[in-house]
Amino acid sequence: MNSSFIRTLGVDLPVFAAPMAGGAGTPALVVAAARAGGLGFLAAGYKTPQALDAEIVTVEAAAVPFGVNLFVPNPVPIDPAALRRYAELLAAEADRHGVTLDPAPVEDDDRWHDKLDLLRARPVPVISLTFGIPGPADLAALRATGALLVQTVTSLDEAKAAAAAGVDALAVQAATAGGHYGTFTPSAPVTGIALTDLVAAVRHAVDLPSIAAGGLSTPQDVAAALRAGADAAAVGTVLLRSDEAGTSAVHRAALADPDRTGTVVTRAFTGRPARALRNEFTDRYAELAPYGYPAVHHLTAGLRRAAAAAGDAERVHLWAGTGYRQAADGPAAAILARLAAQP
Structure with missing residues (x-):
């Protein structure tokens, strides 16, 4: 594992709390991940800019590193x-x-430009992007905030495109992940490539740090992703029943x-x-x-x-x-x- 990337983020635990839109991801979960030594992401998806702003203020008050995840318009x-x-x-x-x-x-478009305006007015340390690569002007606006930009990719071609666009790191997501698959081409068949194989292929072809995501639920899973070349691992499903998650009662019960x-x-x-x-x-x-x-x-x-x-x-x-x-x-x-x- 290349620990310099996680040190750049201001953390020392190579396991992050993935963004979970729709209520399961909470400021409390983000803060808990940071205080454990890792990194958590607020999910901007489906929230109003005002609600996102309030969550950013809450996490900023805890004085911990964190990120914000945006749904890039890709209708x-x-x-x-x-x-x-x-x-x-x-x-x-x-x-x-x-x-x-x-x-x-x-x-x-999930109030995309309003959220860009918010992040310009209230910069955050890390911004991750899902569903597609923003256009050059929007990507430049995000870069101007000073945030480290992480692009979610689900294939080698997407990883190469993200690197060419100039992002700082990749979240390499396999189809084993819970919730939305971050593919740029949602109508295309979902690939069944194993996460470790996808991480290794991306690592070989693209010179960017990577965060592995998708179905990671045991120490063995995390270790395998790191051995394959990931700099860190992001988990979501395994946190859905945690004390800090905002998961609904019916969802918690179904998981168990x-x-x-x-x-x-x-x-x-x-x-x-x-x-x-x-x-x-x-x-x-x-x-x-x-x-x-x-x-x-x-x-x-x-x-x-x-x-x-x-x-x-x-x-x-x-x-x-x-x-x-x-x-x-x-x-x-x-x-x-x-x-x-x-x-």
Whole structure:
């Protein structure tokens, strides 16, 4: 392991808390990761700029190193007729929870430029980027904040493109990761390359530090990623049941449910491939859902919120990586320290 990269970040533990959008990632989790010696990332995705600003202020008050993750606009346009047909298919699910689905496509950019303005006004140490590489002007604006820029990549071609764009480091993500797959081409087939093989290939071809991510849940997993050439490892799923995580009650319970039969990569919830615990929704709609992000995300968001509030785990996006069986209760610092221990 090349420890100079993590020292550049102001940390000494090579295991980081990955960004988790949608509520599971919290300022408390970010602070806990930093106080354990690692690095945590606030997830800007789906938050208003005002909510993100408040979280940055909270973490800054703890005087710890941290990062912010941004969803780079990379929409998958949807045929309005396809979205309408999907809404009709989901009508019975929505009726079950008293929700009305609006089939009018919402093709927003997650307040991208407002968040860039915020990060210019309130610089942070590290910014990570997911779903695509920002255009040259936006990338220059991010660089001007002084942040170290980390680009999420899922293939060797993406890694080469990110290096050519001038980012500082790579988050190398395998499809074993929980939640959204960070691919630049969400309609293309998801690659099954092992994380260690992907890390090694990227390390050989691209001269940038790398953070390995995807299914890491044991000290052996972390050690293997570091041996393959990663400078650090990022974990998310294994922290979902930690004391500091904002994971919903229904999601926590599902992660601990011995009857859950594994994970699947599905576009059924958001129109973009993401790995989740298998449930009735993924079984029923995996092949029926259209590609279309963020339109499908907005279509199903109200249904998913209502299902979570009702404790209905069969209609919730139970994001989870392949190592979800290792997610356990307890302080995040203890979980990260265990993962960083040499096996």
